[in-house]
Amino acid sequence: MTPDEYCQQKAAQSGSSFYYSFLFLPTERRRAITALYAFCREVDDAVDEASEPSVARTKLAWWRTEVANLFAGHPAHPVTRALQPFTATHGIDAGRLNEIIDGMEMDLSYHRYPDFAALKLYCHRVAGVVGQLSASIFGYSAPSTLEYAENLGLAFQLTNIIRDVGEDARRDRVYLPVDELARFGLSPEDILARRGGEPFEKLMSMQAERAESYYDLAFSRLAPEDRRNQRAGLIMAAIYRTLLGEIRRDRFRVLEQRIALTPLRKLWIAWRTWVRA
Numbered sequence: 001m002t003p004d005e006y007c008q009q010k011a012a013q014s015g016s017s018f019y020y021s022f023l024f025l026p027t028e029r030r031r032a033i034t035a036l037y038a039f040c041r042e043v044d045d046a047v048d049e050a051s052e053p054s055v056a057r058t059k060l061a062w063w064r065t066e067v068a069n070l071f072a073g074h075p076a077h078p079v080t081r082a083l084q085p086f087t088a089t090h091g092i093d094a095g096r097l098n099e100i101i102d103g104m105e106m107d108l109s110y111h112r113y114p115d116f117a118a119l120k121l122y123c124h125r126v127a128g129v130v131g132q133l134s135a136s137i138f139g140y141s142a143p144s145t146l147e148y149a150e151n152l153g154l155a156f157q158l159t160n161i162i163r164d165v166g167e168d169a170r171r172d173r174v175y176l177p178v179d180e181l182a183r184f185g186l187s188p189e190d191i192l193a194r195r196g197g198e199p200f201e202k203l204m205s206m207q208a209e210r211a212e213s214y215y216d217l218a219f220s221r222l223a224p225e226d227r228r229n230q231r232a233g234l235i236m237a238a239i240y241r242t243l244l245g246e247i248r249r250d251r252f253r254v255l256e257q258r259i260a261l262t263p264l265r266k267l268w269i270a271w272r273t274w275v276r277a
Contacts, residue, residue: 091136142223
């Protein structure tokens with residue numbers, strides 16, 4: 001299996017909405033973004049699949065060494081070997097790859113976030129930075145397009161947090177800010193016990209409004225001359241906003257179930273957005 005085939009398999013197996021946005025890209029850019037996505041999956045899995053935090057930290061330390069190897073010219077892992085041809089041409093740098101690892105490592109230290117400022121740092125590292133790297137791969141000319149990409153990444157991560165509240169609770173993780181839980185008379189323990197009701201629905205409605213505000217902020221910073229190159233990001237946004245709408249229509253019953261769009265619907269949204277953008 002070649003490095004590109006390894007990354008393609010990693011992306012396809014994930015079932016992520018991001019995979020559908022890659023399908024319409026030119027070959028070289030599709031190879032680059034698929035390799036970046038596979039890198040993110042690998043370091044995320046290093047944390048989520050480890051039985052002990054010490055094991056996860058050891059794995060992340062290995063990935064930091066592998067990032068250094070990548071930029072020294074001798075990567076060993078299929079993912080970094082797939083990334084290697086694109087580091088110079090597509091703006092992939094060691095600093096931002098390591099910042100993504102920093103974000104994944106936060107999951108080993110923080111299972112609660114006192115306020116949105118603390119949560120926003122996490123979202124920046126695991127999603128905003130990925131957005132910036134993705135925009136570089138897709139191609140841009142206006143500096144404001146990187147602001148678009150950062151804010152779009154934050155919007156995606158906030159949508160993920162809303163979708164995954166119940167799933168995260170089963171891992172003893174609560175990404176909803178503690179001060180905002182308290183504002184609605186809730187606590188992290190209520191989330192872990194999956195106690196919903198009207199207060200929870202109101203809290204989640206506020207979280208959804210915040211996510212929507214980041215989508216709007218992102219689009220306000222996308223330079224018109226870069227819109228065509230950034231169509232893959234617009235596909236992701238269309239899929240994620242549709243998902244957010246479905247969660248809202250289901251009255252945020254995310255404690256009991258994980259709401260998702262069907263693959264066929266994602267493909268339809270991807271094609272429609274690509275044609276219209």
